[in-house]
Amino acid sequence: MIDQAPELAEVALQAEEVAGPTLENSGAAAIAVGLAALAAGYAERGIGAAAVGAIAEDDDMFVPGLIMTVLPETLVILALVVVFIV
Amino acid sequence: MSVGASNPEYVNARVRSRRASLFADEDYRKLIRMGPSEIARFMEETEYEREINALGARFSGVDLIEYALNQNLAKHFHDLLDWSNGRLYDLISRYLRKFDVWNLKTIIRGIYTDTDPDAIRTDLIQAGELEEATLDRVLEVDTIEDAIEVLNRTIYYDPLSEAYEEFEETGALVPLENALDREFYEHLLEDISRGSGDEPQEGPEAKYVEFLQAEIDFRNARNALRLARSGADLDPASYYIEGGVLFDQSELSRLVGNYDELVDHIGENKRYGDRLSGAMDRLRDADSLIQFEHALDAALLEYADTLSSIYPASVSAVLSYILAKEREVENIRAIARGREVGLSESEIEEELVIL
Known part of the structure; x- marks a missing residue:
């Protein structure tokens, strides 16, 4: 272990030399998509609750309810574009 | 106070959806031309199917309609409490306490007149916050004092015990009933508004407060007009309900003495003046208070509707549904009773609250 100490020190020094930004572009894009997904989830919370309420009163509302519920999912799809352009 | 997040979207x-299945104005026009049994038949094909079928064996005619209406109302309002959570539950339940107040009044009157508990039970509307078991226990007692004792641990205990002393002195039920009413209205605004001038200024809660203030104001106005019209020598202050913006207590006591000034005072108020202008005109030249009271009901309903479109996902839509449902029940009852005693179509139409 002690024999390798100089080499380890060298590796550590080298790593310091190449250290770039803390967050790479792809990492930032991933966070962007994640945040968009979170927002979509929050939006769907309210719509989903309302849709379930409507379906409970009237079964015919199932299809419109489902469509309305997944509409905010477009947020995530648009955010996915970011992944391809970085 | 209940726990959990509020779920206005679901309840709304x-x-x-239920609001959409209420009777439309054309339905009333059809109903006006029917006799009691036809009305029951008509109701059987709508919303009220289950209640009419369940009660059809025991009652008939107008009684059947009336009990079916009450049960349906209770079912729907009970559902509201079932669905809602958190803050929304609090807001709805404190409004539905008006049925608790109604039930307790009915029971107290029943005990006072020595009515059979079963006969009282059919007149109750189980839509409030009090549980059925509590109401059953209140029904079983023989004296009003015991009934109040059963209610200990509910919010009605303290005001009722205070009013009971007065009841013992005078032997009139009025103090007890006033105590119940006052308790209901004073709890309506608690913890939302800390007195006048300190209400929330915007957002759904501000509208909720505004609506409740309107209701309290209309209630005060109605009481004041009745007192002024009947010329009864009663102290207006004992009927005054706090929390409104239209009158304060001294104003009310002064205005009751002078009918014209009272009408002007209501008409000049800037919050309600425009909305009630049609009703006020009718009040000035007509001599029936009933017309005016119906106009007040209609104005309140319209008011609630506006509020529910300003803040779609809030308690306002629920309040406007509660009012609309009550109106429907009252209208159908008025039609059925009116047909029973043989009123003409136009006379019945005057009794209805139609927007």
Whole structure:
């Protein structure tokens, strides 16, 4: 272990030399998509609750309810574009 | 106070769907031409199917309609409490306490007149916050004092015990009933508004407060007009309900003495003046208070509707549904009773609250 100490020190020094930004572009894009997904989830919370309420009163509302519920999912799809352009 | 997050979206969706299945104005026009049994038949094909079928064996005619209406109302309002959570539950339940107040009044009157508990039970509307078991226990007692004792641990205990002393002195039920009413209205605004001038200024809660203030104001106005019209020598202050913006207590006591000034005072108020202008005109030249009271009801309903479109996902839509449902029940009852005693179509139409 002690024999390798100089080499380890060298590796550590080298790593310091190449250290770039803390967050790479792809990492930032991933966070962007994640945040968009979170927002979509929050939006769907309210719509989903309302849709379930409507379906409970009237079964015919199932299809419109489902469509309305997944509409905010477009947020995530648009955010996915970011992944391809970085 | 209940726990958990508020779920206005869910409750709103269900309420709006139910609101859509209320009777339309054309239905009333059809109903006016029917006799009691035809009305029951008509109701059987709508919303009220289950209640009419369940009660059809025991009652008939107008009684059947009336009990079916009450049961349906209780079912729907109970559902509202079932669905809602958190803050929304608090807001709805404190409004539905008006049925608790109604039930307790009915029971107290029943005990006072020595009515059979079963006969009282059919007149109750189980839509409030008090549980059925509590109401059953209140029904079983023989004296009003015991009834109040059963209610200990509910919010009605303290005001009722205070009013009971007065009841013992005078032997009139009025103090007890006033105590119940006052308790209901004073709890309506608690913890939302800390007195006048300190209400929330915007957002759904501000509208909720505004609506409740309107209701309290209309209630005060109605009481004041009745007192002024009947010329009864009663102290207006004992009927005054706090929390409104239209009158304060001294104003009310002064205005009751002078009918014209009272009408002007209501008409000049800037919050309600425009909305009630049609009703006020009618009040000035007509001599029936009933017309005016119906106009007040209609104005309140319209008011609630506006509020529910300003803040779609809030308690306002639920309140407007509660009012609309009550109006429907009252209208159908008025039609059925009116047909029973043989009123003409136009006379019945005057009794209805139609927007």
